[in-house]
Amino acid sequence: MRQDEAQGAGTTLASFVAGTTWTDVAGQSHEAKRSILNFFATALGSAHDPAVTAALRVLSPFSGVATSAVIGRPERLDAMGAAFANAVSANLLDFDDTHLDTIIHPAAPVAAPVLALAQARGFSGRDVLTAFILGVEIECRVGNAVSPGHYARGWHITSTCGVFGAAAASGKLLGLSADQISNALGIAASQSAGIVENLSSAAKNVSVGNAARNGLFAALLAAEGYSASPFAIEGSLGWARAMGDEPDLARLTGGLGKTWEIAKNTYKPYPAGIVFHAVIDACFRLRERLGSHIEDIASITVQGSALLLARGDRPVRNERDARVSIHHCAACALLLGAAGITEFSAAMVFRPDLVSWRQKVRAELDGSLPDGAARVVIQLTSGEALSEIVMAAKGSLADPLSDRAIEAKLRDCARLGESDWDIDRIIDGVWRIDTLDDISGLMGVGR
C-alpha cells in the first residue's frame, strides 16, 4: 500500500485520543492516581534542587502571565514554563515512575503539562485524568514501537517519546479535534530530542523539560492551524526511521482501547535507575544474612544483563553518576543498609568509606539473566562466598509499591525537598481528583 493511500499512524492514534471519554478510561483511574501521586512525590523531592532554581532564573524573564505553580515552591510561571520546570523536578532524581517495557518514565513529561494547563484554564479532575491516561498511552505505545533499539542507540526515551504523550494529553485537554491532535502528534515528531550521552548532566533535564513544554506547544500550535504529515511517525523520512528504527506498527496502533499502558506503570522505592533495584534488593538480603559480619566482605560481584552493565558500569564523579552506578548502589545497600535520597545525594559521592566500598565492586555479564534481574556474589575475607539473586525487584509489577508506600514516599520526598506545601491536601486531593471541578487547589501551598 502506498503511503498516500494508507491512513497515517498519527491519524489512527489521534482518532482514538479524540474519541475516548472519561467512561472509557475510568477503569484505569486508580493507577493514574498512583502515578500522579508519585509524580508529586518526586517533584516535591527536587523542588529546591539547584537545577530547578537555575531553570527558574532562566525562565522567569521569559514567562507570560504566571498562571501555573512550580510544584513545591512559591513561584509561578506561564503554563509552558511550569510544564518545563515541573517535568525537570519530577524526573531529576531518577525516582519517578517507570514503564518497564520501554524504560520510559511516563508521568514527568505528561502530568507536568496537563496539570499546568489545567491550573491555567480551570479544567476538572476527570479531564485531567482522562488526558493523563491517554498521554501515557500514546507515549508508551510510541516507545513500544521502537524498543529496545531506540534507547540502546542513545536516545533518552523518556524525552524522545514523552513529547508525543505531552502533545496527545495537551490536545485532549484542550478539546482538539482528531485532525488537530494528529497534527499535534506530527509536530511533536519534529520536536523529539534527547540523548543518553547527556544523562549524567543537567542537559538531561533540558530534554525532559522540553518534552513536556514542547508537547503542550505542539497542541497549542495545532489548535491555531499548524499542520504536520500524518506519516510523521512512521513515514520513510519520518521520526522512527530517522531515529534508526523500523517501527513496529502493531505495537503502535494495535488493540487501542483494549489494553492500557498505564496498567504497566511502576514506582521506585529507591532513587536510582530502575535496572539497579534488583542489585539493591540483593544487597539488602545479603546484609541481613551477614549481620555483624558486614566488614568481612572482601569483594562484591554484581552479575546481570548487558543492559545493566551498559547503564551502570561507570566511574562516579557526581550524584547523577551515583544514581546509575552499580558500584554505588551496591556499596550503599551493603554498607549503609539504605538506598534513599540521602544515599544518592552529592554529599555521599566522595564519602571515603563509600569510595572504598565502591572499589570492592565488580560488574560481570550474565547473559542468562533478564533485564531487571541481578545476582550479587560476595566473597568474605574467610574465603566463604554468599550470593543472592533477585528476579523481580521491589517496586516491579510482580512486587508493586502499595498505595500507602507511595503516600509514604511522597511524605519522605516532601520532607527532604524542604517544601512547605500541604502534603495531606495533595494526598487527599489526588485520591479523589475525579470529584474535583477544578484541580487548582492541588497546585499550591494552600495552607
Place this chain on the structure above:
Amino acid sequence: MRQDEAQGAGTTLASFVAGTTWTDVAGQSHEAKRSILNFFATALGSAHDPAVTAALRVLSPFSGVATSAVIGRPERLDAMGAAFANAVSANLLDFDDTHLDTIIHPAAPVAAPVLALAQARGFSGRDVLTAFILGVEIECRVGNAVSPGHYARGWHITSTCGVFGAAAASGKLLGLSADQISNALGIAASQSAGIVENLSSAAKNVSVGNAARNGLFAALLAAEGYSASPFAIEGSLGWARAMGDEPDLARLTGGLGKTWEIAKNTYKPYPAGIVFHAVIDACFRLRERLGSHIEDIASITVQGSALLLARGDRPVRNERDARVSIHHCAACALLLGAAGITEFSAAMVFRPDLVSWRQKVRAELDGSLPDGAARVVIQLTSGEALSEIVMAAKGSLADPLSDRAIEAKLRDCARLGESDWDIDRIIDGVWRIDTLDDISGLMGVGR
C-alpha cells in the same frame, strides 16, 4: 584513546568560539552582511504569512517583557519568542541562504536569536557579526561532520544542526566562558530535532523556530550553570551516533580559524529548493530558444541526481509542495518565464494551465550528474527535441548573486510581504552594521 582521556569536540569548538575576536572574523564580515541582508529579505517576505501570524497568536500569551521585534510586523516578543518567529519567517518560503555542502540554510537559526538577543540587551554590530559568523561556523561544521548521510536519513539538517549554531552564537554574544559554551553546545545536542517527512507542512517551521529558540535557551541555561557531556556530539551514546552517523571529527574540528564556512554561503534567486535552481535555469534557456513556439512543447524530461529525484519527484498538493516540486518548477519557468514568490504562492498551485503543464513533466535519474546540476529535454509536437544542461545554477558559488541583486531581492520580498518597515534603513544599516553601537535601529518600522 578512551573518552575520558580525550578532549571532547564540544570543548574544542567552544574554546575556538570563546577565543575568537572581531579582528579574527573581520575578513568574513562582507559575506556575513550579505547573509544577514538575505535573512531580512526572506523574513520580510513572509512576515504576514499565516504560519507567522498563527505562531504569534500562540506565543504572545507566553512572552515575557517584549524586548525584541518580529521582523516586518508591529508586534514584539521576548527574545526567545522573537528568535522562534523570525527563524520561521526567514525560512518559510525556502528562499533563505544555503550552505551547499550540507544544504543547511545557515542564517535563519543563527541570525534570529542573535538579533533578538542583541536588541534586548543592546549589543553592538561588531558583537552581532562576530557571534553570527561563529554560529554559522559551528552549525555548518556539525553538518559537515554528518553529511551526506544525515539529511538523506530524514533529518532536517537546518533544524538539527541549526540549534548548535544558535547556541554557539548566543553564548558568544552573552560573553560566556569556553566551559559555558561547551555546555551550551552539549545542551543543544539534547534539543536537536526536525524531520524531512514534515517538510511540506508547518511542522517544519516548528523545528526551524525551535533551533533558534532552543540554541538561545541552551546558552541562557549554560550561563546559569547547566552542564552537559563534553562528548555530547561525538560520544558513543551521543548526538551523531544516535542520529545514525559516524561523525567525521576532522570535518568537525580541523582547521578552526583557518577556513570559514560562511565563505561558502549562497543566496537563492528563486524561492524553491536549492536543487531545483538548475532545473529552472535550464528551462529559462529553453524558453528563450523557443520564443513563440512555447506552446509546441509536447513533453518535458528533467534529468538529475538521485538527490534531485528524492527531493522533487512528488505530488503537488499545496504551495509547500510546489517549492520542492520538479514539475512545478519546470512548468512555471517554461510557461510563465518566471519563478518568483508569486509563482510559488498558494494561488498558483491549482491554476489549470500550470496543473496541465506539470503533467507534461517527467523526472528521470541521470547518475552522471552531480547534485545541484540538471538537464532538461523537451520534445516538441513536431518531434524535434531540444535540451539544456546547467551545471552551476544562478546563485551558486560559481555564479553568485551580486550585492545589488541581494538588495533587489530584499526590496521584492518586502513589497510582496506587505511590510511597512523602512527598507532603505535596513539595507544601509546592514552594510555598515560593524559601525553601529547598538543594532536596535535595524529592528523596527523606524519611520
